[in-house]
Amino acid sequence: MANIRELRTKRTKLGADARAIMALAESEGRSMTPEEEVRFDKFMEERDGVDRTIERAEKLEEGDRDDAALEDLERGGTRGGDEAMGALRAYVLGGRSVLTERQARALNASHDPEGGFLNAPQQFVQELLKGVDDMVAIRRLATVQQLTQAESLGVPTLDTDFNDADWTSEVATGSQDDAMRLGKRELRPNPLAKQVRVSRKLMRTSVISPEVLVRQRMEYKFGTTAEKAYMTGDGNKKPLGLFTASPDGIPTSRDIDVSTSGTGFVNVAAGNAADDLITAKYTLKGAYHKNARWLFHRFMIASVRKLKDGQGNYVWRAGLSTDQPDTILDLPFLMSEFAPATFGDGDYVGLLGDFSYYWIAEALQFEVQRLNELYATSNQVGFIGRMEADGMPVLAEAFVRLQSNDVVP
Numbered sequence: 001m002a003n004i005r006e007l008r009t010k011r012t013k014l015g016a017d018a019r020a021i022m023a024l025a026e027s028e029g030r031s032m033t034p035e036e037e038v039r040f041d042k043f044m045e046e047r048d049g050v051d052r053t054i055e056r057a058e059k060l061e062e063g064d065r066d067d068a069a070l071e072d073l074e075r076g077g078t079r080g081g082d083e084a085m086g087a088l089r090a091y092v093l094g095g096r097s098v099l100t101e102r103q104a105r106a107l108n109a110s111h112d113p114e115g116g117f118l119n120a121p122q123q124f125v126q127e128l129l130k131g132v133d134d135m136v137a138i139r140r141l142a143t144v145q146q147l148t149q150a151e152s153l154g155v156p157t158l159d160t161d162f163n164d165a166d167w168t169s170e171v172a173t174g175s176q177d178d179a180m181r182l183g184k185r186e187l188r189p190n191p192l193a194k195q196v197r198v199s200r201k202l203m204r205t206s207v208i209s210p211e212v213l214v215r216q217r218m219e220y221k222f223g224t225t226a227e228k229a230y231m232t233g234d235g236n237k238k239p240l241g242l243f244t245a246s247p248d249g250i251p252t253s254r255d256i257d258v259s260t261s262g263t264g265f266v267n268v269a270a271g272n273a274a275d276d277l278i279t280a281k282y283t284l285k286g287a288y289h290k291n292a293r294w295l296f297h298r299f300m301i302a303s304v305r306k307l308k309d310g311q312g313n314y315v316w317r318a319g320l321s322t323d324q325p326d327t328i329l330d331l332p333f334l335m336s337e338f339a340p341a342t343f344g345d346g347d348y349v350g351l352l353g354d355f356s357y358y359w360i361a362e363a364l365q366f367e368v369q370r371l372n373e374l375y376a377t378s379n380q381v382g383f384i385g386r387m388e389a390d391g392m393p394v395l396a397e398a399f400v401r402l403q404s405n406d407v408v409p
Helices: 004-027 034-061 064-075 081-094 101-107 200-205 210-232 273-283 298-304
Strands: 143-146 153-160 181-187 190-199 255-260 293-296 331-335 348-353 358-371 380-393 399-406
Touching (some): 004 034
Parallel strands (some): 255 399
16 A cells, blocks of 8 residues: 555645646636546546545554454464465355355355355455445534533523623713523433344354454444434434524524526536625635535535636635645535435535534443343344434534525526
């Protein structure tokens, strides 16, 4: 695997190459030519690939909890030898139908779909083949409060402030002001749970530790379940999401229309969408810009990259170094698989805000309990994952939500 520093250097160069193409078109007061757009998209696609590689490399470096499992792998030898290795490769490439009877015997350990192929030769399975984990971002940026004794978290709110001070004389006190009103938001952690059982035979014979695998995947799945609720939860025994209109979170008064086409993407041809994003940026008070981020699904990002403002300048700009991220109207953005991905008329398509004003209350951080005896009669070991959390936006003015408004070009 390439050194992470080298990958970041490559990422920076690809961003600079893409930015150079865009800058040339801007300096000549024109749009990019079809050939330039192809080269631009090629650079950006390659850079996105480097981003994914960096993310995987960083996850491996942070995998301290996997050390014990890897040590087990190192002590386990290469069970099955060359014959089992060849059989496993044949299975991965062609499926069970291409295996000879001898190869099938070499790989079979109980029921293959339920985990038997974890018993493959060690040198082939030090990395589990699985889909790319979707990025979990909201909790990382939110304000997380840990509850140790109380059942809920009360958040005091300033619903109505004083009026402006009075210009008066040296000895006067100004008029009496009774306008201030306080309110309260309450976060009450709700339970999440999942149960998995693993056969004792698989626990005993598998090269990859089933317990480590179960714990890792539970951790990720609990994270994504919470992340989805932080995005779109309705607040009923679950968090209140950013994309759920509510007077208790972000009301509809914080919504801004964005011109979209019937296909659900930003309507570049209509020429209004870039202006709509500018309106959204400055609907958010300047005090929040320092920590503000856009939040979009990758489908939306694909369209936003092509938008220009009234002077013909692209609103999206590539970061020119590793400590300067890509920006939209000079503000960084998050790309999440759990942000809205279907953009019909009236649907929410994105958001801009300071996510430190999304509060999360946790009464029980994620934990996994191992049950050795409960399923002894079925020769299994049980694992129960648990977590208790709630979340909600606590300050509406720290967010601006973007709503689709279909415009026919």
